[in-house]
Structure formats: structure tokens, C-alpha cells
Amino acid sequence: MKAERQKRPKASESRDLRPSTFRPSTPGGRIALFWILVSLVIGALPALGIERFPPPDFSGGHEIPETVVPASQARTQAWVDVAALALGLGLASWISLRLRSRKGLVILSIAALAYFGFWRQGCVCAIGSVQNVALGLADPGYAVPLAVIAFFSLPLIVALVWGRGFCAGVCPHGAIQELVLIKPHKVPHWLDQPLRLLPWIYLSLALLLAATGGLFIICKYDPFVGIFRMGGPRGMLLLGGGLLVLSMFVGRPYCRWLCPYGALLGLLSRVSRFRPSVTPDHCSRCRLCETACPYGAIHPPTTDEPSRDPDARPRALALVLLIPLSALLFGWLGGKVGLASVAWHPTGELASQVTMAEAGTLPEPAPDEITAWRQAGADRPALSTAVFVLEQRSLFLGRLFGAAFGVVAALHLVRVRFPQATADYVTDPADCVSCARCFTACPYERLRRGEAVNLPVEGGGRA
């Protein structure tokens, strides 16, 4: 997998790692560029909101023609998508682990963005498939299409073996952020790590709402699908535009701090069989890889003796104490959230409106849902029963997902507070999206490729 071992150069050969062409850009140019970008994004948003303009309402006398149901989409298209996904995953893993080619991944990302993003318009999407699977498991009456199951499971299986190949070059959401990253700035570790809890919260909430049949929030608030489809609600476009502007300066903010599917991929990547390793053979602790990584996924060494881990005992103790406590606490809280989430469910919302209408506090005119419910017979006991069943389900699922979040949060806290002892710069398998930037930064990797490199002093990065 790695190149043949090169003869290790003498440390005294060179210490200058800066490229000879480095020149700082002018402040005026930066400011001008910034304002151009801002006006670009803001200007683009309303242009995409074409659906807002409603068709004329022709009423009176006009006979509405019979609705023609279009033929269902050919199944072959779904399987072409699955094949493209499988091919993309294979290529991404091969390029990132075997070829170790940043250029290859960029080309793959462009292709994935074009196909899964702009051509297929972000649907089917592995990120959203989590909700279909959750609903399918919770509701036997809901059949999850096989293609959706494939989109859900293939990236997870690949992550289990080869790490986050999906994020590396197949996911259009990751690709669009990756491609607009112009001038990455590092987010401090103390800020990055708490933010990495957000995807788990989002995932728990999304699973709860999906499994109760309420709504698919991941799809509803997908930030980039409006851009892929050249239109959508203003809020969606604003969020997507904002994230894209942020992505120009901060590496993949959505992937790192929001993506619920990325949370699952990260979890499985922790136990993946093969992982990207920064250096092909030897780490001189030059810190170039750490500097090159815009995602904070490369951690510096904690010790000079990898066999000695001073945090081993407190880590074990914290795990034993925190996991059950956190699971119980967040499980309890999840139940409360589950009950509260009934208000977001269409059935809960309808019952709430009916209750307000009965109490005379619902403003007129009544919403369409109330009118439809009244026209359907206004079966109050049936509605109460439906809400009651929904409450029971939401309570159970809320506790379940809350407890699961509690376990994850405790593990995350312990992992951050008591990191594993390492003697070299290592990639964090969960946070690494296999973008291959660190490969091109590593002097030994570049040497392996036959490039002329001034190799660093042993331990020079720590001098």
C-alpha cells in the first residue's frame, strides 16, 4: 500500500520547509475579495427562489382537466444510482488509501457533485436515508425501497472497512464544501470538540421524528439541496448560502458539526480495518500534516513513550462512571423531548388546533387541516386515541434515542478529555474525511513520490 521505503535522509540536509513561492497577499485585495464573495452569495439566493412566485389562480367556470398521474420512475434509474454509489465508494477508498492522491479525490468529488448533486438533485441521499430506515423499522407498514437501503448501508459498510470514503469523494454535500474551501482557518480544539456533539443531537432528533412518522427534518432543512435544485424555500437557500460562505474559510462545517450521517460514519470508522496514515513510513513530527488538515483531524503526540499511557486509569474510571449516568440522564430527558415532539407531528398539531378551536382560541379562518378534519367527520375520540398512541411511541423512542445520545456524549467527553497516548501525529479515524491533504503535505510522502523535498529535522516541528 505504501511506497517502497526510501533511504532515510540525514537530518542536516535541510530545515526549510517553506515553498519558495510563498508571498502574503495584500490586505486590500483580501477585503475586496471578501465583499465580492458576500455579494455573490447574497445575490444568488433570491434568484434561486423561483418557486415562490405562484401560478395564477383561475377560478370560476374553468373545468380542471383530469389529473394525469405520471408513470413511476423507472427502477433502473434507482439501481444506476446505487451502482454509481458503489463505484464511487470503491474509487474513493482506492484513491485515498492506495493511490493517496489528492488530485484523484478532487476529480471524483467534482464528478459526484455533478451527478449526485446537480444531476440527481440530491435525491436519493445517504444522509436522508437514515430517516427512511428509522421509519421502516418503527412502522411495519412503511416499506423502505431497496435502493434507499443500499444508500443507507453501503457507505456504512465501506466506513467499517476503509473509513469515510463516502465523505472523501462521493457525498455531494461534502464535495461542494470541499471544492469551495479557498482559505482554510483552523477552529480551536476547544470549540471544535463541543460542536462535534451537534450531529448526534440532530441525528437523535431526526430519528425520533422520523420513527414516529412525523417529519423528515434532515430533508426539510437540508442546506444544499436547494442549490442542487436551483430553487427552494428562502430559509433553505439562506442556510445553504451561509454554509457555503463559511466553507470557503472553515473546512466542511456541515460535515463536521451538523451531518447526522457523518456521525454514524465517524463511529464506524473508529473500528475500520484500514485507515489513512499520514506518513508512509516515518514521522519526524514536523507538524506539516497537522497544519495542512483543515478539519482538525490530525492530533499531535501526547507522549514520547507510546507504551506509557498516563490517562489509561482515569479514562477507564470515567467511562465506567459516566456512561450509565449519562445514559440515564439523557434517556430521561429524551422522554421529555419525545413527548414535546408530539407538537411537531401533524397529528399532534391537528389535535392542538382542534383543542384551540374547541376552546374558541383558534384565530379565523381555520387552517385547511381543521377544515379537512371536520369534513372527514371530526372524529374526536379517534384523534385523541391517535395522539395517545403517538405519545406512547414518542416517549419510548425519545428515551431510547436519548439514552443512546447519552452514551455517545459520555464516550466523546472521555475521548476528548483523556486522549489515547500517541507518539506520532495520527489521524483521528472518526474525524478524518480522507481528503488526502495531509499526504501531499508530508515530506516523506512527497519523497516517496519522487518529488524534490527538503526533509525536516528529526523532531523539528517541536523545536
Added chain:
Amino acid sequence: MPDKRSSLLVATRRVAIVAGFFCAVLGGLLWFNSTRLQREDETFRLVEAERLAPLKAQLREDPTNAELKQRIRELDQQLRLEYFRRESLAARGGYVLLGGAVCFIAALHLGRHLHGTRDPVLSAKPEDRRKAATLAGSAVAGTLAVLLGMTIAMVGGHTRQWLPAVAEDTEPTLEVEEWWPEPEAWSANWPRFRGPDGGGVVEMPGLPESWDGESGEHVLWKTEIPLPGENSPLVWDGMVFLTGATETERAIYGIDAATGEIRWTTPVSTPQGSRGEPPEVMEETGFAAPTAVTDGLRVVAMFANGEIAGVSTDGSPLWARHLGAADNLYGHATSLAMWRDRVIVVYDRGRAEDGLSRILALDAATGETRWSTDRPVPASWVSPMVIEHEGQAQILTAANPWIIAYDPADGSELWKVEAMSGDVAPSPAYHDGVAYFSSDGSCLIAIRVDGRGEVSNSHVLWKRDEDDYPDICSLLGDGERIYTLVFGRLFAYDAKTGEALWDQDLEDDFQASPCLVNGRLWLLTMEGEMIIGEADAEGFREVARHPLGEEIGASPAFAPGRIYLRGREHLYAIGSNED
């Protein structure tokens, strides 16, 4: 080469600037167009309303005016074309903007590549990872604490605004702890299987002298029950409650005792119950064999799939639980009992070594478990009986091999006797400190209930094992005699000594449990015929037989002046038509 690189860099910069300005200008134009469209949206509607609406109104009065029709069509088309032109313009603008953005980003990347600023640069000082870990750990812990606090603040005071106001008002009343009905109210109604004491012995005034289900004589009403069930009706203050279920549906019914109208139907469903495979049951048992229980405020019902639910007597759902999948050869059929504000559930499942069987006390208002005690027995079908002896309430249960009495306050075992064998189904009888148990292929046994611990050798008053004993029908005892119904024969035993007194072949099959009402035996055959007779130490004298015309498996329920009989499909109210 450096000159070429520099000129390329300059070119990319210019492309970036041009593309950026192009995008900014185009974005601005599209923004302006969008804002204008937003404003014109109203104008558009106004035009439609001002120009098209009057023409349409005119056409309604003059529907044959071809010229008018043509003008409307032209105006209509004009508006539509304008709409699609604008839509097309916005879409094209979006694509052009995307192209400009691609050029802009590509030029920026190329410029940075040529400029050399994409290569990593070392920061001045390496991070101390241990220090960073401490800081990040504190930040994560703090975030979790804030998250907890915020979530509690947001959902802690959450109100169930989707519940109707009436239900919210009544809810606190329902949640009052340790409420249970007055003994007088309990005794005046038919709140559980086999009446108030669960023994089938009652005094009930004004019962009809005769009836005929086919001719309608003394049949006050007859109501079809949508879902089947072998459970018996409950009666409380003008309402009759029963349940029904199939493989996929479960429901509790509230029926107006005066008219027979089904006033409410409350479906029962829990995620686990709905998702799981339906249990395998015998056709005769069905999915709703356990009789429910009511305390006048709530009705609690259990089903063969392990679901149990509480509803208020107006049908509003209160709670529902799933107690685990039933593992029962014939189907779960044990009826519920009640002690104070607790519903007593005997849920015997599987084999004894499976460790699945248990007895629970659930809060009738909330369904929460007050206590739960494991039982070392396999699946059984005996409905528990709650008695009180010398100030100590006891729950009497029986299964193979143990007869066990529990303290309803905390679920602890009071006493037990090893006596039963095989499939144990008949419910016990009790009178004046002595409990009677029996089952097919086993024995008939009388036990004093004042013992503690295992009392197999000390408190068994008498035991017989030489006769046939009932397989389904419950025992009936009046203090002098114990009656059993075994395959169509009625047996009588001396309650004090266990001596067999007599037996009589009634030439019929029985599934319903016998009752002793107003001193007479009421025996309901599977054909739906009620046999009423008088019994003493000498024998049984049949007084009357009243046909119903429908098969019956459920036991009867009695109320002043009324008898409620549940047939396979209908619920009958029998009473004097003059009432």
C-alpha cells in the same frame, strides 16, 4: 518560466475579479428581479382580479357569448405566458450565476496554487495536547451541562396542549393517589370477572323471571360487538364495558346500559404490541379472553398479545403498556383484579424454568408498576381473587404446582401450597377463611388462609384427588358446599369435610363460570341456555331454562333488574320490559 507564472497569476486574478463582479452584478439583478416579482405578485393578482374576474362574471350571465369567451382565453393565455416567461428567466439566471460562481471559485483556487499560499505553513508554536485536551474536555462538559439545562428549561414545563381542555381538567382528579371506590359502590356494581368479590356469589334484586333471546321476550336490547372476545361484561353506573380483539386490532367498548348504544370505542395499541408477531391462540380463547376491571373512574383491559391499557369511563385513553409477548399454549386468558387503586395482573408465561411468569400491581390511573413479583410457575389461566381475612388482604393465585397468596400492598408471598398439576385454569372460591382450588387432572383442595410460608403440611383442610375436576369453569362456594362443573356434570362437595355429596348430569357443555345469585345456581351453557336451579345437601332441582339463541363462552354479569350476556357476536341486556 517565472514570467509565465506571473502572467498566469495575473490572468487568474483578473478572471476571479471579473467572474466575481459578474456574479455580484448578476446576483444583484436577480435579487432585484426577485424583489420586483414579489411586489408584482400582488399586482399580478390584482390584474387578474380586475380584468379577468369581471369578464368571468359577465360570462356567467351570458354563457353563449363566443367573443367574450375568446377574450377571456386570450387574457388567460397572456397571464400564463407572462408567468412562465418570468419563471424561465429566473431559472436561466440561476444557471448563468452557477457558471459564474464556478469560474470564480476555479480562478481563486488556481490563483492560490500559483501564488503558493495553498501549501501548509507552520504555526509559531505547537499545541500542547494534554493542555488542549483539558480545555476541550471542559468545553465539552460545559456544553453538555448547558444542553441539559436548556432542554430541561424548554421541555420541563411542557404542557400537552394537544389534549382537550376537558381531559386536562379531569386529569389531576385521575392522578390523585390512593383513590379507590367506596366498598358500597364496589359491591353495588359488577366491576370484574365473577362480580365484586370474584367468587360469583351475589344478592341482586329484580332479576327477570324468564326470557327468550329468539323471541325477544325480556330482551331489552341486543348490540353487535364489532370485535370478538370471550371476556365477560362489566357494569358500573349505567355503563357496560367489555373488550374485543383480533390478530391486528384491540379495543375497549363503553356501552350505554339503557339503550345498548356503543357510546365509545377506544382502540388499544402500543409500539411493541403492534410491531410484534400476534400470539398463537386457540380459536375458543381468542385474543380478548381476559375480563377487564373497572373502579368506576377507569377501565383497565388486557389482551392476549401482552398489551394492557387504561381508559377513563368516558373512553379517553389514559395509558397503555406492553408487558412482554405472551408465551401461552392456549392464549392468555387470566382476568384482571383490583385492590384499592391497583390493578392486579397475573401474567404467567412459558415454562417455569423460563422465569417469565410474574404478578404485578399497576397504578390504575397511570399504569405504572407499583410492584412486581416473579412466580416460579409455567403459563396458567387462573384469574386471581382478592380476599380479606382478619384485616390482611390477600391475592389468591394458582398455577402448576403452586397455590400462592400474595400481599397486595407489596407483592410479597404470604403463604403457598404445592398441590396443582397440569394446565390450571379454574378460578378459586373463598368463604370464611378457607380458599378452594381445583383443576382438571389434579385435585380439589381446601386451604386455611391464615398461614405464613409454605403451609402444604399445616393448613390444608382437606384434599381430594379421586374425581374428575373442572378444566375451565371456576369453583363456586357458599360456605356449606363447593360446586364444580365438569364436562356437563354438576358436582357438590361438603365445604367443611370435602365429602362428595352428589352429582347431576345436566347434559350440556359449559365454559362460563357458575354463579350463585339470590340463593340459586345460575349455570350458563355454551348453547346460550341459562339453567337456574336450587341446590342443597341432597341434590339439585332445576327450576327453569331460558334460551338465548346464540352461543356463549363468557360468564354472565348481573345488575339490579338486569342480566348481561355476551354471546359470540352480540351483547344482550335481559330485564323486565317494564323497567
